Amino acid sequence: VMAAQKLMRAVRVFQFGGPEVLKLQSDVAIPSPKDFEVLIKVHACGVNPVETYIRSGTYSRKPVLPYTPGSDVAGVIEAVGDNVSAFKKGDRVFTTATISGGYAEYALAADHTVYKLPEKLDFKQGAAIGIPYFSAYRALIHSARAKAGETVLVHGASGGVGIAVCQIARAYGLKVLGTASTEEGQKIVLQNGAHEVFNHREVNYIDKIKKSVGEKGIDVIIEMLANVNLDKDLSLVSRGGRIIIVGSRGTVEINPRDILVKECSVMGVTFFSSTKEEFRQFAAALQAGMEIGWLKPVIGPQYPLEKVAQAHENIIHGSGAAGKMILLL
Numbered sequence: 001v002m003a004a005q006k007l008m009r010a011v012r013v014f015q016f017g018g019p020e021v022l023k024l025q026s027d028v029a030i031p032s033p034k035d036f037e038v039l040i041k042v043h044a045c046g047v048n049p050v051e052t053y054i055r056s057g058t059y060s061r062k063p064v065l066p067y068t069p070g071s072d073v074a075g076v077i078e079a080v081g082d083n084v085s086a087f088k089k090g091d092r093v094f095t096t097a098t099i100s101g102g103y104a105e106y107a108l109a110a111d112h113t114v115y116k117l118p119e120k121l122d123f124k125q126g127a128a129i130g131i132p133y134f135s136a137y138r139a140l141i142h143s144a145r146a147k148a149g150e151t152v153l154v155h156g157a158s159g160g161v162g163i164a165v166c167q168i169a170r171a172y173g174l175k176v177l178g179t180a181s182t183e184e185g186q187k188i189v190l191q192n193g194a195h196e197v198f199n200h201r202e203v204n205y206i207d208k209i210k211k212s213v214g215e216k217g218i219d220v221i222i223e224m225l226a227n228v229n230l231d232k233d234l235s236l237v238s239r240g241g242r243i244i245i246v247g248s249r250g251t252v253e254i255n256p257r258d259i260l261v262k263e264c265s266v267m268g269v270t271f272f273s274s275t276k277e278e279f280r281q282f283a284a285a286l287q288a289g290m291e292i293g294w295l296k297p298v299i300g301p302q303y304p305l306e307k308v309a310q311a312h313e314n315i316i317h318g319s320g321a322a323g324k325m326i327l328l329l
């Protein structure tokens with residue numbers, strides 16, 4: 001007779017659809033780690049917009065149903081599989097991916113997607129690192145090749161990725177401009193590396209940015225909502241500047257002549273395209289940031305697992321970001 005399998009609470013998705021397809025179950029089997037895998041007792045899990053796109057079934061990456069969403073967990077190693085040398089039971093860690101899903105009490109992860117969480121960061125902050133900071137680093141350093149002394153506009157700076165870009169850009173010696181729509185969001189942007197903040201809901205904010213940066217324009221623009229802003233970015237970018245599209249939720253009309261005249265670049269960034277070697281590289285830079293102290297995630301709305309549907313609703317239709325959204329286990 002087999003021993004009864006241990007059970008846990010976990011969010012399960014049985015069909016693609018709206019936030020209501022997120023079902024909290026209390027009888028999900030706790031997985032056990034195989035070769036090169038670890039089992040993590042989850043304390044917090046980041047909620048990312050991409051998890052709503054995947055849940056709706058319209059995203060290019062479709063998991064096999066049923067599945068548990070969530071890739072950015074922070075917690076403690078509960079068990080390790082064979083051939084795991086970097087971690088032991090009791091280690092504090094965070095992840096950039098999970099095998100079994102992060103919206104759960106326990107999550108299985110491949111060891112190369114797990115990183116030590118320094119003592120000075122709590123589990124909530126650990127859950128805010130994964131997709132946001134690795135995407136921010138990829139966008140600003142890997143893709144835009146931003147250099148000290150250059151100017152960056154973080155177009156959408158108050159959320160998970162935007163705050164990360166502001167912190168990295170400031171640490172790397174850039175002049176940092178950010179945008180946010182609420183007073184609280186703007187305050188957070190200024191407290192996290194931005195020299196100046198603008199309100200992207202104000203009618204004349206693009207003129208204000210132009211006035212601030214002058215004729216030369218902006219060297220690097222990290223864009224969170226390209227379908228709304230790409231034409232504006234083309235008017236702000238410098239000669240030979242780089243516009244990096246991190247987020248886009250629709251179509252937009254632009255005049256390609258703007259690109260031609262300025263000889264600027266418009267590039268896309270996808271977190272999931274990073275190679276293992278790139279992940280190692282980005283992790284080393286981010287680890288240094290945690291140790292030195294410039295990498296300090298700002299936590300926004302927090303939800304218990306029971307409120308996961310509300311969290312998914314609010315990350316898309318909320319009234320203004322002010323830090324990283326997380327689930328607390």
Ligand SMILES: NC(=O)c1ccc[n+]([C@@H]2O[C@H](COP(=O)([O-])OP(=O)(O)OC[C@H]3O[C@@H](n4cnc5c(N)ncnc54)[C@H](OP(=O)(O)O)[C@@H]3O)[C@@H](O)[C@H]2O)c1
Pocket residue numbers: 048049050131132135155156157158159160161162179180181182185200224225228229245246247248269270271272315319320321322323324325
């Ligand atoms: N390509 C990738 O690999 C990748 C990775 C991570 C995220 N993303 C995408 O990047 C976007 C941001 O992700 P996140 O995790 O930071 O989301 P988030 O925490 O929900 O933040 C959303 C951000 O977008 C801003 N925003 C809203 N309306 C805007 C506008 N008209 N112009 C400029 N910014 C605007 C928000 O500002 P206010 O709330 O203050 O208005 C907020 O700063 C999402 O679309 C996400 O899917 C892509």
